[in-house]
Amino acid sequence: MTVDHQQTDHDVIKHGHRHEGPYKHVVAFIFSIVLTLIAFAAVAAGGVNTTFTVIILLVMAVLQVLVQLGYWMHMKDKGHFIPILFLVGGFFVAFTCVVMALSWVWW
Amino acid sequence: MSSAHVDHTHGTLPHEPEKATHEGRNKILGFWLFLGGESVLFGTLFATFLALRNQTNEGPTAHELFNMGMTAAATFILLTSSLTSVFAIQAMHRHKLKQLVAWLGITVVLGLGFLGLEIYEFAEYVHKEHFGMTTSAFSSSFYTLVGFHGAHVLFGILWISLLIAQLFKKGLTVVTAPKIYVSAIYWHFIDVVWVFIFTVVYLLGKVG
Numbered sequence: 001m002t003v004d005h006q007q008t009d010h011d012v013i014k015h016g017h018r019h020e021g022p023y024k025h026v027v028a029f030i031f032s033i034v035l036t037l038i039a040f041a042a043v044a045a046g047g048v049n050t051t052f053t054v055i056i057l058l059v060m061a062v063l064q065v066l067v068q069l070g071y072w073m074h075m076k077d078k079g080h081f082i083p084i085l086f087l088v089g090g091f092f093v094a095f096t097c098v099v100m101a102l103s104w105v106w107w
Numbered sequence: 108m109s110s111a112h113v114d115h116t117h118g119t120l121p122h123e124p125e126k127a128t129h130e131g132r133n134k135i136l137g138f139w140l141f142l143g144g145e146s147v148l149f150g151t152l153f154a155t156f157l158a159l160r161n162q163t164n165e166g167p168t169a170h171e172l173f174n175m176g177m178t179a180a181a182t183f184i185l186l187t188s189s190l191t192s193v194f195a196i197q198a199m200h201r202h203k204l205k206q207l208v209a210w211l212g213i214t215v216v217l218g219l220g221f222l223g224l225e226i227y228e229f230a231e232y233v234h235k236e237h238f239g240m241t242t243s244a245f246s247s248s249f250y251t252l253v254g255f256h257g258a259h260v261l262f263g264i265l266w267i268s269l270l271i272a273q274l275f276k277k278g279l280t281v282v283t284a285p286k287i288y289v290s291a292i293y294w295h296f297i298d299v300v301w302v303f304i305f306t307v308v309y310l311l312g313k314v315g
Contacts, residue, residue, distance in 0.1 A: 022197060029190040036186065036305075040179050043310045053314050061306040065299050072193050073295045083139035090143030094150020101154035 028071040035060045035067075120202050124284035131285035138289045142296050149300050152255060153307060156248040160312065164243035167236050169312030174228070178309045181224045182301065185260075188217035189298040192291045199287055204279050207287070211271050214294065218264045225257045249308065256304055259297050266290055 039060040042053050070076040075084055121127045125135065160169065195210035229250070232238040240250050267290050270283070277283055 022194060025190060025193045025197075029186070032186050032189075033183070036179075036182055039306065039310055040175060043313050044175065046314070050314055054311065057306050057310050057314070061302055064302045068189065068295055068299045068302065072189055072298075073292055082136060086139045086143035087146060090146030090150075093147045094153070097147070097150045097154040098157055101158040105158040 125288035
């Protein structure tokens, strides 16, 4: 955990934690908004190159999900190995379902 | 707040009250397992949607149907509610009950705004665009996937509202804190699913 110099009010507790300031969450929020705007703008601009647009959309979605999971669901904090295992396991099966459906139905 | 809990709000609560008890930690761990299951469940609905999204049965296509302005508004509302939910947890870690309740309240209001937009959107599709549940394979899989997410939002709204009532009744304790934490994790998960929905369903639908 990074040391947050702005937070000094009665904040060092028994595990050596400090309270997190709102700043990094506001930054994460602004980052999410920017990613969303890029995704919507890529579609609004439209028509230039579909493959390129699709790649932009997928990259924005992945970055957005990482912000949500890492910062807001605290997965980047220590002691989150088992939660990550559960969720990555779920995502893996979910992704397999998508590949299965697309390949079995249309190939 | 009852006097029995005044101590907890004035310094004897640990920094992270949600992880202070064994039960609290188990509750959070169990909830992550549940979210793993939820991911699979939404994965199957996404798989169905992706397989059927071009089967429009001469009904409206995704490109004709979707209104990007409304989707963008819904996305920004839900993103903002994720931020207010994080602020609620930060208030909880500082043992500020009033702030905690206020941020949870704002989260619920934003959730209601999102749900209102979705209901309006669905009503418009059904009445103006003649895009009902049985119009096409595309419409069925669309309503099932997006509606299922909407039902999760509704459940989250009811859940967090009940937790606010419980906070008024019982205050912030090592018993109520894990419930708040878990509901916040749930709310972020709903936002994660929405990121996939607005990308895969709406934006990719608009691209073609």
